[in-house]
Amino acid sequence: MDVPNAGAVGAAVKGLADGIGQQADAIIRARAGEGLLDYQIKIKDINESIRQGVDDGTIKADQIDSVYKTAISKLKKPDFGGLDLAEMEVAQRGVKRYEADGYATAQGLYRTALKIEAKDQVDTQLDQLGKLTNYPDADIEKINSMSAALDTQGRLAYGAQWGKIRQSWIDKNWFNQAQQRLMSSRNDGSALSAFNNELTGKKGFYVDKLDPEKRNALLNQAMGYQARIEARAIAAQNHADMLALRRENSAIHASSTMQMRIANGEIPTDQDWNNYLTSVSGTSQDGTEAVLRSAMLETQRLYSLPPEKAQAEVDSLALSLKKNGGSEIQYKVLNAVQSNIDHRRTQLQKNPQAVFAMDSGTPLEPLNPQSALQQPGEWGAGLKQRQANSDAITQKYGATAGKNLLTTEELNNTKDAYEKMSPDQRIQFWRNTQASSSSAITSRLAREIGGDALQVSAVASLANNPAGYKTALAVENGSRLLNPVDGVPKVRLPADFDQNIATKIKSIYPGFSPAQVQRLIPVVRDYHIGSGRSADTTPKAKDLYAVIGKPVNVYGSYVIAPAGTDENTFIDALKIGVNRLGDSAQDVKNGLSQGVYGFVPDSEGNQVLINAATQRRVVGKDGHPVVIEVDK
Structure with missing residues (x-):
């Protein structure tokens, strides 16, 4: 039996079947996609749970890896049934990628947890050590030195602030000990006198442990207790004796105060001197004004000298006092001046701007x-x-x-x-x-700030165009990889890596001094790693050109065209500069071609003509060094 249009009917049936198959495949792929998304969300939930545990302290750093892996192992993998082999492989790669991302996040939380635990440990141990200082006869020096064992944890917990935090803790311990001694001596006049001597005496225990401001505060407090003791004693004496003792104590206090002011470099006003004379009149301190005025002039003169010269004169004065004798005031002022000169010497070396002010x-x-x-x-x-x-x-x-x-x-x-x-x-x-x-x-x-400042500052000026910015960013990224805040390098370098860089620099820039080579090694190293190069390879010439510059030929002499500079423009600028030297131009060209002269950059990037043999600047006919200005 013949069926009309049998071929058309068959094609229609086949097309319908193909359409149904495509719809089924789409549903299977959509189901696989939903499974992947759900798996990713569950991994993120695991990381969020770990983060909360780190924040509230229920999960420690050494538990994170185990907690993460255990949670992952309990997750049900997405069902990719129905996918063909190629689709199945893509889906499995998605699972592995999400797991890898989740593990990287967990590792980041590990570093956060380490810092939290380190801070907790440091704070707890400093608190415990600090409590030891409250015991009678506590060895503060030993307790303070014990805090050095916390350096590694302290730097991890507080970073650059650790040194300041530790020093503040040490200073506090000494001050607390001094306060404890003051409190235990507050009712004993002789003990208070001994304590005062430890604050201001030539070999006073606290002279080098407390700054002048804290010593003065304790001294004033001790004098207050002394005054209370004396007040109780005065109450038992007749009115005349009481007034005499009060005046004597007031005079001693006035004398001590004036001595400290003079030793600190102050210049008392005429009114200050009048008040002083009134305070000491008729007491054992009467007649000391001349000694104090002389000490004031000598102190001002010493403070106007460089510390080393002032020290020499203080040593001479101390020797003279020892040989010829002197008043108690002279000794006290000299000791205070010595302490301040020591402080000034330290300030001059570590804080010169404060000295200038x-x-x-x-x-x-x-x-x-x-x-x-x-x-x-x-x-x-x-x-x-x-x-x-x-x-x-x-x-x-x-x-x-x-x-x-x-x-x-x-x-x-x-x-x-x-x-x-x-x-x-x-x-x-x-x-x-x-x-x-x-x-x-x-x-x-950059040298003051340290870290990667020297490397980044050396190339930051390149970042005035996309290529230069990319170079500067590579140096910065390389430094972060090799010297991260957590102290654990993200890239391990072979032992001979720096030496290989040095060899490469010397081969391309043979005229560089050893000091120049050593200064450039960190910049090249950071650029190489920050650019994504392998630590097992040595930087190529083009890498060195990017951060140091490219050697170019100018009248037969090799000159370094700075990084970021168009070499042809640089060569033209140098040649134009040489030609502008007038009558000397040909001599300079000849000297360059014969190797007699050469060019080196100055601090502003201009090129200075030098004698190749002596490395000294060449002076032109106008009596000034020959400098060719080069505009990048």
């Missing part, structure tokens, strides 16, 4: 690191003024004076702020610093 009588305009990002002009002007201050201090006190541009407090604040900056912000910080001040100031500030 004290010497000049002009308060410092504070420097805030956020200004480098928000108000670079103000930041740069402040740094330039600090450099001028530093130059003045060096000129006055000699080369041993510190070169810091920031005060101790500003440096701590800047380090804290810099550590919290993103890679973009660090690059912008150094770009703005260099643009608003100078290369020399930027390098000095």
Whole structure:
């Protein structure tokens, strides 16, 4: 029997079957996708549960790995039934990726938990050690030294603030001990006198353990207790004796106060001297004004000298007093002056800007690191003024004076702020610093801040175009990988990695000194790792060109075209500069081609003509060094 249009009917039936099959496949794939999404959400829930446990302390760092893996092992894997082999492989890779992402998140929580536990341990142990200082005859020196064992945990818990926190804890222990001794002596006049001597005497126990402000506060408190003791004694005496003793005590207090003021560098006013004469008249301190005035003049003269010279004169005065004798006031003032000179010497080396402010009588305009990002002009002007201050201090006190541009407090604040900056912000910080001040100031500030500051500051100026920004960002990222905040490098370098870099630098830049090579190794190393290169490979020439510059030929002499500079533009700029030397131009060209002359960059990136043999600057006919300005 013949069926009309049998072929068309068969095709229609087949098409219907194919459509149903496609719909079924779509449903299977959708089900697999839902299963994957549900699996991802469950992994995120596991990580969130771990995070909450870390926050509330119920999960410790060493438990995270086990908790995560146990929870993952209990999860039911998505059902991918019905998928073909290719689709099944894609789905399985999705499962593995979600598990890997979840494990990476758990590892991040591990580091967070470590820091929390470290802080808890440090705080607890400092508290326990601090309680030991409350016991009678506690060995404060030993207890303080025991806190050194917490350095590793302290740095993990508090980062750059640990040193300041530990020192504050040590200072507090000494102050608490002194207060305890004061309280135990408050009803004993002889014990109070002995305590006063330990605060102000030549070999006083607390002279080098408490700062002048705290010593003065304790001294005033001790004198208050002394006054109370004397008041009780006076009550048992007749009125005349009571008044005499009160005047004597008042005179001694006035004399001690005047001695401390003079030793601290103060200049009492005429009214101060009149008040002093009134206080000491008719007492054992009567007649001491001349000695104190002489001590004041001598103290002011000593404080105007460089610390080393002042120390020599103090030593001479001490020897003279020992040989010829002197009054008690002279000894006390000399001892206080010695303490302040020691403090001044330390300040001159570690906090020279504070010394400048004290010497000049002009308060410092504070420097805030956020200004480098928000108000670079103000930041740069402040740094330039600090450099001028530093130059003045060096000129006055000699080369041993510190070169810091920031005060101790500003440096701590800047380090804290810099550590919290993103890679973009660090690059912008150094770009703005260099643009608003100078290369020399930027390098000095980078040495003060430390960490990756030297490397990032060296390349931040490149970030004025996409390629240069990529280079600067690679250096910053490389530093973070090799020197992370948690102290655990994310990339392990072979033992000979730095030596291989040094060899590569020397081969491309044979004229570099060993010091230059060593200074550039961290920059090249960070760029290599931050660019995603393998630690098992040595940087290539193009990598060095990106962060150091490319050697180019100028009149037969090899010159380094700085990184980020168009080499042809650089060559043209140098040639134009040489041709502008007039009658000397041909001599310079000949000297360059014959190897007699060469070019080296100055701190601002310009090229200075030097004698290749002596490395000294070549002086032109105008009597000035020959400098070719090069504009990137």
